Amino acid sequence: MSTDVKEPAETDEEQPAGKWSFPSSYTVLAIVTLLVWLAAFFIPAGQYRTDEDGRPVSGTYEQIASDQSFIDRLRDLFLAPVNGLYGIQESDGRVGPDLSGDLYGAAAVFFFVLAVGAFITVTFATGALDRGIGRLAYRLRNRSLLLIVGIMVIFAVAGTVEGFAEETLGFYALIIPLMLALGYDRMTAVGAIICGAGVGVLCSTVNPFATGTASSAADIPIGDGIVLRVAMLVVLTAVTIAYVLWYANRVRKDPGKSWSGWQKGDHDIEATTEPDPLTGRQKTALWLVVLTFVFMIFSIMPWSEIIKGPDAEPYGWELGWYFSELTALFLVASVIVGLVGGLGEKAMSSKIVEGFGDFVGAGFVIVLARGVTVIMNNTEITSTVLHSLEGAVSGTSSAVFSVGVFIVNIPLAFLIPSTSGHATLAMPVMAPLADFAGVPRSLVVTAWQSASGWINLVTPTTAVVMGGLALAKVRYDRYVRFVAPLMGILFVLICAFLAIAAWTS
Template sequence: MKFPSAYTVLAIVTLAVWVLTFIIPPGQYDVKDGKPVEGSYHHIDNDQSFMDRLHDLFISPVNGLYGIQSTDSGQVGPDEVGALYGSAAVFLFVLAVGAFITVTFATGALDRGIGRLAHRLQSRGMLLIIGIMTIFAVAGTVEGFAEETLGFYGLIIPLTLALGYDRMVAVGTIILGAGIGVLCSTVNPFATGTASSAAGVTIGDGILLRLAMLVVLTTVTILYVLWYARKVKADPTKSLSGFQPGDHDQAEAVAKAMPEPLTGRHKLVIWIVAFTFLLMIFSIIPWSGIINGPDADPFAWELGWYFPELTALFLVASVVVGVIGALGEDGLTGKIVQGFGDFVGAGLVIVLARGVTVLMNNSHVTDTVLHSLESVVAGTSSAVFAIAMFVVNIPLAFLIPSTSGHATLAMPILAPLADFANVPRSLVITAWQSASGWMNLIAPTTAVVMGGLALAKVRYDKYLRFVGPLLVILFVLICVFLAIAAITG
């Protein structure tokens, strides 16, 4: 038996939702300033015939891409509602990021840079762990660095063994380093970007809270791995993973090997990569709102970019990195196309999930589901609401391990609940991505965890024993952050 892929899960969800549209009564809220008005929900008639609904079912992925929505007068195209319901902009953005990441790795700059850092710190074990986890956390928070970590086990495992640690230290350094960054995503396009689009807010909304969580939770996670590493080095019998035959011989050989040097081209590529992500962060933050309040007029230097501009940024950066990295015309275009291909799966998950949303909107049941949840939210404190959003999303994250698919599916329902609870929608996004990131630290349905453990030759049950106490600590800290943010507004 094997757990189905995200595509199969979303296909099942699509069919189940379609069936439920025949059972759930249609209704809608009055809308003011793009938000549902509390207490204005009312039932309406749905004049769709069975054939119309069947038509919507089969073309739901197409509708999800373009945001086509049914009205009393027929079909409404993307010019009118695509910005709200279509996923075309997010789909292209994901492909552009994929091209940029693939081109960057093709230059060898990041691999060599991390390799030289690891070699330079090989005699200082604690600094090695801190350095690699920090870099992976930063990469995770800005671009969802996860599957890319699978390429570093061959380098980091021998180094940790040579320093007197075990394989679990390498696993914790890699999986938890990148995972905590994704959990505390600040501008991660696959998590924060997709969720923000589905919730109807900008990526920069709520970034200060996420930055604070990133600093605190990353520090706690690093200290946890350091504690375990120090314990194993002092007494190897306390190792949870144990040692494989020939571990120490392999470690000594790799530790003595000199990594390839960074050329001037590699250094320039690294600087351009850093500049690209810094520019993305700068361009999406609502600086005037942070400095002078949410109703302030935008500053003259405030860019206010969104998905179209960010897509163009990563495409241009891909070309610049490829030219500087001397990939050549064939190499550059080939890697860009390869990046599109590698990431089209994530884009299709977004399209399929958005198709479910449009299916519900066409049947006028979205507001009915929202109304049923409104009664649950009513009367609860903002702190309880924020924590509830975190807890509710944990089982959803297990069923849909794809962050993009989970966000696209859940946000159209959950984000408007924030309006009734008098908290910003960005807080719901933070609660959602915290739940998704927390679950994906242990989810047996992700290649990051299971693939990494296979490469490290560490049993899954041993990893659960290692990470279990940390998960409890992170759970409590996340709830505290969400409660404080909800109370302080």
């Protein structure tokens, strides 16, 4: 790529034989799975009594005898990827409660990723996407930082109102080439996507999957505490954007300071030479790509809940789509874009299959991540972990209590990456404790979702992180190095917001 700075030599991710390198995403998840499986031998099984809605009741925890034999547990370990794919939670033929937030496990997200791969590969085959990205990069070559701000603001807004997380996996194939063409690296794209959407989810305002589920479990309206959450959203989003812009500007000035490294082909798109104009077919195909992503966002938004509040009747035009429908959308769009772009039947079929193959690795990472949750559910240790955290926040002052709820929910959020699953389990136990601490229950909701959003920026068992890094071809250890300073800053700010809110309540 032609730039104003000297480019570093491209580096190959493969290391010489005998030289240690950080393990791949698959190995990291395999290690996490094994550690959780081993921990289940030392953490006793337990359960809470539940109310008529199936929610745990505070103070009713009791240990129970596990009915799993060693063979059952060994079977769970080796079947974790399969059970993670299909959402099966079984031992001796039983099906347990689904705390993953998705009855069908990772299957829906897995096929969604494959469909996005087919769609992007077909679009690139028409020549529309790479040429369109090249022309956009050329036009924005002097205002590229503004583009990053725009991307992150959009993702943050989607995250705060709808919990936009796994859906971001569809955008990597668009944003990564654009960032590379503008002189940035893959980590800049990862930071804009994961951190942009992540800070929005962390500061969820009316997100029905986080704030809505938690508020319902705490028996309060979803609007309680929204002023605090909006203030956090504004400040934390600004800080996150500033951090990504700092890194992006640093890499553009000196590519040798990239934390993700460079791969073959990263410098192939030129941003200083105006590319050839798009043909009529390519313009139409590009507009179809844009409309497909816009329609995806429209179709998944819970408009009635956002506009009228929780439990509102859906609008007649509201679609309420999820991953199964989105998979069909991208497959149909692949065919339409291929036809409009002038691909023949054989070429289009070949590119669809090629797209499946290119993205199957990222999909398998998602499957492995979901398998960890299945092991925890089968061994019935989740309630025991929750009970230990419950005891840690009892009997403290209001400010310490609010910060304590945030801190003790971090390990639980790590073990249960699903916001809805985490809320359903933890909030009925945590919310009543607020009454004794003299703080509003809404503050517990805010502290809880802050913990979930904060740790999910790095959780290796979530599809958002590991699937995204697999799509971006960025190593997990390098991403952690990139995001660690930002997480430290966010941690301090969150604790300050919670303490001040508790003190003034």
